[in-house]
Amino acid sequence: MATIGHNNLNAKLVLLGDMGAGKSSVVLRFVKGQFLEFQESTIGAAFFSQTLAVNDATVKFEIWDTAGQERYHSLAPMYYRGAAAAIIVYDITTQESFSRAKKWVQELQKQGNPNMVMALAGNKADLEEKRVVLAEEARTYAEENGLFFMETSAKTAKNVNEIFYEIAKKLPRAQAPQNPAGMVLVDRQGDAARASSCCS
Amino acid sequence: MYATQSKRNMSFEYQAQIINYRPSLHTRRANLTVKFQDIYGFSVEGNVDDVNVLNEVREKVREQGRVWWALEASKGANWYLHTHVSSTLKASLKLSALANAITLKRLIRKGIPPVLRPKIWFALSGAAKKKSTVPESYYDDLIKATEGKATAATKQIDHDLPRTFPGHPWLDTSEGHAALRRVLVGYSFRDSYVGYCQGLNYVAALLLLVMKTEEDAFWMLAVLLEDVLVSDCYSNNLSGCHVEQRVFQDLLTQKYPRIAAHLEALEFDVSLVATEWFLCLFSKSLPSETTMRVWDVLFYEGAKVLFHVALAIFKMKEDELLLSHHVGDVINILQKTTHHMFDPDDLLTVAFDKIGSMTTNTISKQRKKQEPAVMKELDQRFRRLNSLKDAVGQ
Ligand SMILES: Nc1nc2c(ncn2[C@@H]2O[C@H](COP(=O)(O)OP(=O)(O)OP(=O)(O)O)[C@@H](O)[C@H]2O)c(=O)[nH]1
Ligand SMILES: [Mg+2]
Numbered sequence: 001m002a003t004i005g006h007n008n009l010n011a012k013l014v015l016l017g018d019m020g021a022g023k024s025s026v027v028l029r030f031v032k033g034q035f036l037e038f039q040e041s042t043i044g045a046a047f048f049s050q051t052l053a054v055n056d057a058t059v060k061f062e063i064w065d066t067a068g069q070e071r072y073h074s075l076a077p078m079y080y081r082g083a084a085a086a087i088i089v090y091d092i093t094t095q096e097s098f099s100r101a102k103k104w105v106q107e108l109q110k111q112g113n114p115n116m117v118m119a120l121a122g123n124k125a126d127l128e129e130k131r132v133v134l135a136e137e138a139r140t141y142a143e144e145n146g147l148f149f150m151e152t153s154a155k156t157a158k159n160v161n162e163i164f165y166e167i168a169k170k171l172p173r174a175q176a177p178q179n180p181a182g183m184v185l186v187d188r189q190g191d192a193a194r195a196s197s198c199c200s
Numbered sequence: 201m202y203a204t205q206s207k208r209n210m211s212f213e214y215q216a217q218i219i220n221y222r223p224s225l226h227t228r229r230a231n232l233t234v235k236f237q238d239i240y241g242f243s244v245e246g247n248v249d250d251v252n253v254l255n256e257v258r259e260k261v262r263e264q265g266r267v268w269w270a271l272e273a274s275k276g277a278n279w280y281l282h283t284h285v286s287s288t289l290k291a292s293l294k295l296s297a298l299a300n301a302i303t304l305k306r307l308i309r310k311g312i313p314p315v316l317r318p319k320i321w322f323a324l325s326g327a328a329k330k331k332s333t334v335p336e337s338y339y340d341d342l343i344k345a346t347e348g349k350a351t352a353a354t355k356q357i358d359h360d361l362p363r364t365f366p367g368h369p370w371l372d373t374s375e376g377h378a379a380l381r382r383v384l385v386g387y388s389f390r391d392s393y394v395g396y397c398q399g400l401n402y403v404a405a406l407l408l409l410v411m412k413t414e415e416d417a418f419w420m421l422a423v424l425l426e427d428v429l430v431s432d433c434y435s436n437n438l439s440g441c442h443v444e445q446r447v448f449q450d451l452l453t454q455k456y457p458r459i460a461a462h463l464e465a466l467e468f469d470v471s472l473v474a475t476e477w478f479l480c481l482f483s484k485s486l487p488s489e490t491t492m493r494v495w496d497v498l499f500y501e502g503a504k505v506l507f508h509v510a511l512a513i514f515k516m517k518e519d520e521l522l523l524s525h526h527v528g529d530v531i532n533i534l535q536k537t538t539h540h541m542f543d544p545d546d547l548l549t550v551a552f553d554k555i556g557s558m559t560t561n562t563i564s565k566q567r568k569k570q571e572p573a574v575m576k577e578l579d580q581r582f583r584r585l586n587s588l589k590d591a592v593g594q
Contacts (some may be wrong), residue, residue: 017397020359038366043399043484044475047531062528069356069398074437074578078469107585 007057009173012064014080014110016104017089018097021066022123025154026089027065030164035155042067045079052168053157059168063086080108085117086184090138092122092151093130098138107147116145117170125151205538239314240409241369242487246540253542257373257489259475265313271303280304281323286460305500309552311544312496318411325499326427327419327540339415342386353388357381364401371405379414380405394425399479406483406585410492420499429503430567434479437578444478444506445471446570452514455555459514459521468527473534474510482509485538486547493544497552501510504563505551513538 009190015023022044024039031050044066048063064079066072086108090101101120108118120142122133142149148166152159236418238244239258246254271279283301311348314318317543322328346354361377370376383404388396403424407417425434453460463470469509476484481498483491498505514521517537524530542548 003434019356036366038362038365038372041360041363041398041401041486043479045472047472047528047535067398071397071434071436071438074442074470075440075475077581080469111584128453133589 009057009059009171010062011059011084011168012082013085013087013167014064014066014083014102015089016066016076016080016102016108017068017121018091018094019070021089021101022152022154023068023087023089024065025124026087026121026160026163027063029154029157029160031063032038033157035157044075046091048123049133052164054165054168057170061164061168066168067089070101072131075105077111080112080116081115083120085170086112087119087163087167088147088173089121089123089152090133091124092133092135093124093127095132098122102141106186109145115168116160118145119167120147120149121159121163122151124153124155126153126156135144152187217229218415224406228335231433231478231517237369238488240406240492241371242365242488243367244487246542248539250542257543261311261389262491264311267307267310267313267317268313271307276294277302280320306499308496311493314410314492317492317496318413318416321410321495322416325420325423327416327423330426331419339418341387341391343382343562346382346389347384349389351388351395353392354385356398357384357388360401361400361541362549364405376405376408379408379417380415381479383408383414383418386418387425390422391425394435397438397479399476400434400462402483406488406491406495428498437582438479438576439574439593441475441478442471442574442578443567444503445474447566448474448478448507448510448565450453450570451511451558455511455517456515459518462522462524463530466527466530468530469540470510472527473531476509478506482505482538485535490541490544490547493548497548502560504560505564506553507558508555509547511555512547515554516547516550 015027017023019041022039025035025044027046027048028034028036028039031048042065045066046063047059048065050063051058051060063081066076066079074108086104088104088108090097105118105120108116120138122135122138124130136152138147138151148170150159150163150166152163154160219469220320220512231248233245235243235245236251238254242249244254246441257396279300283304335341358381361381362372364380365371368376371380380401384396384400387400387404389395400421404417408414411417411420430440432438433444434441449460452463452470482492482494486494494509513534517533520531520533524533
């Protein structure tokens with residue numbers, strides 16, 4: 001299936017956000033197409049990989065789904081260090097999770113890889129009747145901070161593939177040629193094993 | 201209300217779950233993945249070989265039970281309590297105490313029969329002693345005092361109840377949730393500095409399954425956090441856990457320099473996998489009976505056991521790990537390995553016979569060595585984050 005000149009891109013992606021915002025559920029939906037009404041709470045972080053085809057390239061995401069409880073915060077730098085992309089997830093039914101998301105954005109702007117593609121996901125969009133965070137408010141915030149924004153639902157699958165796809169599309173352009181932090185563009189014909197070394 | 205509930209035995213009886221699994225011819229031929237329930241009621245996915253291993257393990261558990269019964273018959277029911285060699289004992293008694301201690305250590309590494317676990321864990325971990333220093337009604341009073349109170353911890357606990365081993369036939373029922381809630385909330389009030397840390401939900405859930413009474417599970421949790429594990433493992437910024445990760449990294453470098461060097465070249469940090477191992481005491485990674493076997497030794501020999509087991513997991517996969525080229529591969533290898541460790545002896549033999557001895561003393565020294573660096577790093581990060589807040593004007 002690999003065509004000559006077909007590009008293969010590895011990208012480390014981290015999910016951050018409040019406990020219970022739905023990080024693991026979003027990943028599970030993306031990677032396995034499943035949704036669990038009760039998803040086990042994540043301890044430390046969980047690792048997944050998933051490949052997406054975008055235009056003339058394939059992007060292999062190496063996904064770190066982190067634990068949301070505040071005290072796990074001290075572990076986070078290990079996961080976002082060298083990440084090419086981040087999805088910051090909040091739950092549209094709690095204001096608290098939105099505040100927490102903003103804190104993550106600040107931290108990444110300050111400490112993360114400067115070329116990082118950042119997405120803000122307002123998750124649980126299926127729970128419209130319980131909504132407290134307005135989409136407009138989040139969109140404005142995202143625009144002001146250079147993130148792209150989508151409302152997602154891991155439950156109904158709304159915008160889940162889309163958000164990863166959108167990130168994948170933005171990746172090559174976000175890459176500054178002189179500083180390929182967080183990802184390596186390689187040729188598929190190359191040594192597959194070496195090709196997958198990434199994440200400075 | 202709570203008094204009667206907490207004293208009552210848990211209605212979940214794992215003995216009832218023991219079924220021999222005979223996969224159909226079809227599955228045998230196709231070597232498909234089969235789903236079944238293990239002796240603690242957890243659903244497991246494995247292939248036919250795994251099922252066979254589990255059946256063998258059940259047989260070994262029964263044999264081990266016979267050994268323990270025979271010892272009780274010859275040495276008396278509570279023989280394992282007489283293993284302390286005190287100077288006031290007569291020489292002949294000292295010798296028998298010493299002999300008991302040696303027998304006991306060996307025996308525990310081979311596994312405590314599930315029916316004896318509640319009694320033996322409670323006695324040997326120090327939980328019984330801890331409980332004996334407070335009034336009889338301590339637990340009931342504590343639970344009564346917490347009734348109707350809402351704190352940051354209770355909110356998080358409520359959030360996690362249905363997310364703790366979802367689908368388990370007892371834990372995931374209203375009765376299971378209520379028992380787990382009382383234990384976790386009770387503990388969060390006993391030590392408000394620790395409060396509630398995610399991870400404790402899994403530990404407490406397994407303790408409930410084993411101990412049968414909620415009150416005993418509570419005391420096991422207390423002794424674990426207060427005496428067995430490194431301090432501050434779960435509190436505040438998990439500093440104790442960070443220390444353990446560094447000690448573990450050092451031990452890996454010492455014992456298995458080739459593995460350590462290879463992983464370092466891949467920029468694989470052991471804490472990527474070991475954080476969950478240490479915080480959940482392997483309960484999210486290993487099959488239930490294997491986890492219980494690790495805990496058997498943990499409660500008798502102390503927290504160094506976690507290092508033995510973690511090192512053993514890496515050692516068992518040495519060849520594969522040395523061939524891996526990527527962080528993701530390393531994680532997949534380790535995850536697959538731990539999920540399929542259905543025979544506890546495979547793991548524990550390596551953990552205790554191949555790693556070489558480590559004393560609690562040397563581990564303590566290593567912790568002391570790592571502490572200042574961990575504290576400094578956590579402190580620096582804290583300051584940086586605060587300056588970040590100031591800069592943004594919040
Ligand atoms: N209705 C609805 N529920 C969701 C959605 N996404 C997640 N949930 C539920 O919200 C709960 C928490 O989801 P998780 O995916 O475990 O959240 P998390 O952010 O990974 O949480 P931590 O691991 O504790 O940090 C689970 O019970 C999910 O079933 C969604 O889009 N819609
Ligand atoms: Mg999660």
